[in-house]
Amino acid sequence: MGPASFPVLRYSGFMTPFVARLDCPGSTSEKAGTSAACEGCPNQSVCASGAPKAPDPAIEGIRLKMASVKHKILVLSGKGGVGKSTFSANLAHALASDGTKEVAVLDVDICGPSIPKIMGLEGEQVHQSGSGWSPVYVEDNLAVMSVGFLLGSPDDAVIWRGPKKNGMIKQFLRDVDWGELDYLIVDTPPGTSDEHLSVVQYLSGAGIDGAVIITTPQEVSLQDVRKEIRFCQKVKLPIIGVVENMSGFVCPKCKNTSQIFPPTTGGAQRMCEDLSLPLLGQVPLDPRIGRNCDQGKSFLNEVPESPASMTYRTIIQTQKYCIIITPEVLLLCIQTTLSGLHLRH
Amino acid sequence: MAEVPNDAPEHCPGSTSEKAGTSAACEGCPNQSVCASGAPKAPDPAIEGIRLKMASVKHKILVLSGKGGVGKSTFSANLAHALASDGTKEVAVLDVDICGPSIPKIMGLEGEQVHQSGSGWSPVYVEDNLAVMSVGFLLGSPDDAVIWRGPKKNGMIKQFLRDVDWGELDYLIVDTPPGTSDEHLSVVQYLSGAGIDGAVIITTPQEVSLQDVRKEIRFCQKVKLPIIGVVENMSGFVCPKCKEFLITRRLRLLLVRTHPRSSHRPREGRRGCVKICHFHCWARCPWTHE
Numbered sequence: 001m002g003p004a005s006f007p008v009l010r011y012s013g014f015m016t017p018f019v020a021r022l023d024c025p026g027s028t029s030e031k032a033g034t035s036a037a038c039e040g041c042p043n044q045s046v047c048a049s050g051a052p053k054a055p056d057p058a059i060e061g062i063r064l065k066m067a068s069v070k071h072k073i074l075v076l077s078g079k080g081g082v083g084k085s086t087f088s089a090n091l092a093h094a095l096a097s098d099g100t101k102e103v104a105v106l107d108v109d110i111c112g113p114s115i116p117k118i119m120g121l122e123g124e125q126v127h128q129s130g131s132g133w134s135p136v137y138v139e140d141n142l143a144v145m146s147v148g149f150l151l152g153s154p155d156d157a158v159i160w161r162g163p164k165k166n167g168m169i170k171q172f173l174r175d176v177d178w179g180e181l182d183y184l185i186v187d188t189p190p191g192t193s194d195e196h197l198s199v200v201q202y203l204s205g206a207g208i209d210g211a212v213i214i215t216t217p218q219e220v221s222l223q224d225v226r227k228e229i230r231f232c233q234k235v236k237l238p239i240i241g242v243v244e245n246m247s248g249f250v251c252p253k254c255k256n257t258s259q260i261f262p263p264t265t266g267g268a269q270r271m272c273e274d275l276s277l278p279l280l281g282q283v284p285l286d287p288r289i290g291r292n293c294d295q296g297k298s299f300l301n302e303v304p305e306s307p308a309s310m311t312y313r314t315i316i317q318t319q320k321y322c323i324i325i326t327p328e329v330l331l332l333c334i335q336t337t338l339s340g341l342h343l344r345h
Numbered sequence: 346m347a348e349v350p351n352d353a354p355e356h357c358p359g360s361t362s363e364k365a366g367t368s369a370a371c372e373g374c375p376n377q378s379v380c381a382s383g384a385p386k387a388p389d390p391a392i393e394g395i396r397l398k399m400a401s402v403k404h405k406i407l408v409l410s411g412k413g414g415v416g417k418s419t420f421s422a423n424l425a426h427a428l429a430s431d432g433t434k435e436v437a438v439l440d441v442d443i444c445g446p447s448i449p450k451i452m453g454l455e456g457e458q459v460h461q462s463g464s465g466w467s468p469v470y471v472e473d474n475l476a477v478m479s480v481g482f483l484l485g486s487p488d489d490a491v492i493w494r495g496p497k498k499n500g501m502i503k504q505f506l507r508d509v510d511w512g513e514l515d516y517l518i519v520d521t522p523p524g525t526s527d528e529h530l531s532v533v534q535y536l537s538g539a540g541i542d543g544a545v546i547i548t549t550p551q552e553v554s555l556q557d558v559r560k561e562i563r564f565c566q567k568v569k570l571p572i573i574g575v576v577e578n579m580s581g582f583v584c585p586k587c588k589e590f591l592i593t594r595r596l597r598l599l600l601v602r603t604h605p606r607s608s609h610r611p612r613e614g615r616r617g618c619v620k621i622c623h624f625h626c627w628a629r630c631p632w633t634h635e
Contacts (some may be wrong), residue, residue, distance in 0.1 A: 080522075192491065197492065227488060251586060293551070
């Protein structure tokens with residue numbers, strides 16, 4: 001990618017941040033450390049030792065840790081501000097409303113951790129026990145882990161480059177005492193970079209059920225979301241479906257619907273048709289969603305009568321089907337569920 | 346900022362630390378010899394090259410937000426158009442959101458290509474006096490994902506600053522992704538020799554956004570990046586049917602002085618909508634020496 005004649009820093013993801021030579025074969029290549037281009041490179045001995053090519057031993061440790069977690073769901077979006085954390089929190093609350101289920105949320109947005117705020121856990125601290133870090137509990141059966149719990153103040157900035165963020169994510173997956181879980185929901189930052197690659201890499205031994213992709217209707221969002229879908233395809237991550245947030249706004253005064261973010265190119269519906277993906281639902285914009293997030297309350301519990309609540313519940317009900325049955329019958333379940341409910345759009 | 350490689354031992358002092366390669370924790374680390382050689386601590390020679398390149402750029406403005414989806418790219422594009430409406434000014438937008446480049450779409454430049462000349466990469470021109478550079482122009486398709494870890498993104502940003510033939514510019518607006526990570530550190534680091542006039546911080550009214558934005562402000566303070574001011578987007582909505590003005594929850598914003606020497610403070614937008622013409626006035630503030 002990019003003009004071939006211009007040097008681009010070659011990097012594999014292991015040795016950072018050292019500058020490789022222009023024609024470096026890459027630290028995970030067969031010729032790493034042994035090609036003519038490696039002569040004189042400060043990384044030569046390390047590459048030749050084969051160290052960068054060895055699988056990360058943490059992957060096996062995480063696989064063992066995750067053996068007690070039945071379902072792992074990633075919440076992704078290429079675009080920021082579309083409602084990933086909001087959806088993750090609502091999904092977690094809804095799944096945990098069944099008291100027999102153990103649910104947890106892992107917030108891997110290291111620079112902008114929103115989950116503590118949204119779930120009303122600001123100021124909580126993480127404790128360390130003999131079996132690892134103890135997550136923070138919202139309910140008896142709903143646990144949360146976020147870098148937000150490790151900050152001295154909510155305003156403290158986490159100014160870390162990729163490798164340090166990767167190390168934190170590794171610790172979250174390996175060292176947190178999750179216990180027996182039915183669902184682990186992983187909330188991610190926008191993009192297709194370190195955090196996303198690391199989560200997929202570290203959970204490669206344990207397996208991920210799939211990803212829910214969040215978008216808003218406008219093309220500027222969909223463009224980034226298509227990139228995220230390409231990412232999922234490249235790393236062979238199954239896509240459970242797509243949720244379109246902020247899909248229309250109902251004026252509380254006159255009850256007319258306006259499109260604040262117009263779907264100029266057909267919105268998520270058209271995108272899902274083009275890419276043969278399930279559209280799990282289209283959630284209308286309700287200012288009370290943001291208000292409850294600010295107050296750390298569950299929107300589904302506080303405003304159950306909102307059209308947005310009803311749509312969320314429909315989506316989540318579909319999700320439960322999605323992750324316990326095979327993808328082959330996925331669409332059948334969605335159609336069955338949606339046809340039996342009155343949806344307000 | 347200490348860099349900790351993925352395969353470093355638990356108590357790694359950081360590759361740019363004084364004890365890099367020599368501390369007790371370094372024993373047995375595969376990076377020990379490299380760290381001990383001092384290679385990571387040497388200043389990046391690209392910084393000087395970028396400083397020379399940026400000598401022809403009068404003002405460099407970063408558009409930042411800790412939160413995604415608040416309107417950074419929208420603001421950057423509108424700011425660029427407004428500044429370029431003065432035909433005597435040369436303006437450029439640099440999009441350093443490597444994973445989610447929105448500027449080409451927003452500025453109507455999808456499908457455009459970057460050309461190479463003897464003096465470097467040629468940016469794409471919206472108008473005669475408005476140029477744009479983005480990784481979006483380097484993709485085969487707008488849907489292609491850029492799945493890069495931090496160091497590779499840093500390399501691209503370095504190329505953008507060093508190898509693009511910007512020419513003489515009055516304003517270079519740098520649109521950034523959300524967060525306080527590689528892209529932000531790299532832009533500040535690579536422009537450390539050239540100097541940045543300041544940053545405009547974008548937010549929306551709700552506390553979930555403000556929380557991340559305060560982190561961004563802390564970042565600016567830590568890297569000694571002056572803050573020009575804060576813009577609150579999506580501050581309210583007028584229903585097109587009944588004309589009712591619906592005010593989203595507004596909380597007190599943390600406003601910061603633009604500059605210690607200046608008494609000018611960004612106007613706390615009553616509706617939070619800072620008009621472009623007012624920002625044009627900011628560009629004439631005494632501290633920018635215009």
